């Protein structure tokens with residue numbers, strides 16, 4: 327049976343989707359970039375392929391995901407999270423693919439935001455997204471599912487979702503092939519825009535912009551995403 331990290335790229339192919347384009351444009355416009363929760367490293371490897379010649383560093387606590395990323399030897403990959411790695415000098419940090427929702431507590435969020443602040447140059451920006459809790463997207467995940475190709479066969483994915491507790495949702499991702507089956511449990515936090523803004527300020531970062539979608543539309547109660555641009559100010 328393949329590991330979850332081996333399946334990740336097949337389940338999440340680089341597609342030029344609107345969030346892919348949003349982040350790739352930002353990365354290509356910055357001389358040095360830190361990707362927090364880089365997973366299998368797709369964004370930075372795409373940036374390198376598209377001609378980025380500067381410093382690109384990806385950080386992730388999942389050794390299996392990072393092993394996939396390390397196939398791209400022209401990028402620096404670090405095992406850990408923003409409370410365990412020590413980095414400095416970046417113009418831009420990003421956290422994509424809803425990795426921010428893996429931060430389940432205020433302490434996790436603050437540790438990440440403070441670590442990113444330390445890693446940024448004065449004037450540097452951190453851009454990340456989290457799903458808008460007001461839209462309650464998780465309530466529709468159990469009805470949805472999809473198929474993806476793996477070793478010449480079609481593999482089915484479907485979800486079992488528990489009712490939200492506080493602002494954390496428990497979800498089991500079932501991946502079913504002809505001759506194997508995985509059931510990977512995970513938890514995701516659906517933080518409110520208000521709480522997020524408070525924590526950004528508490529971590530010493532300055533909100534610059536907030537969007538509700540990948541076309542940079544305003545954040546409204548119906549927006550699918552809370553996309554945040556925050557900055558480390560000059561001192």
Ligand SMILES: C[S@@+](CC[C@H](N)C(=O)[O-])C[C@H]1O[C@@H](n2cnc3c(N)ncnc32)[C@H](O)[C@@H]1O
Nearest residue numbers: 362363364365386387388391407422423425428
């Ligand atoms: C859904 S994947 C997204 C990966 C990648 N950013 C992408 O867009 O494909 C979420 C990633 O967040 C990572 N992660 C979990 N907890 C984290 C933490 N505290 N700090 C940084 N990354 C974390 C996971 O290991 C996983 O690789």
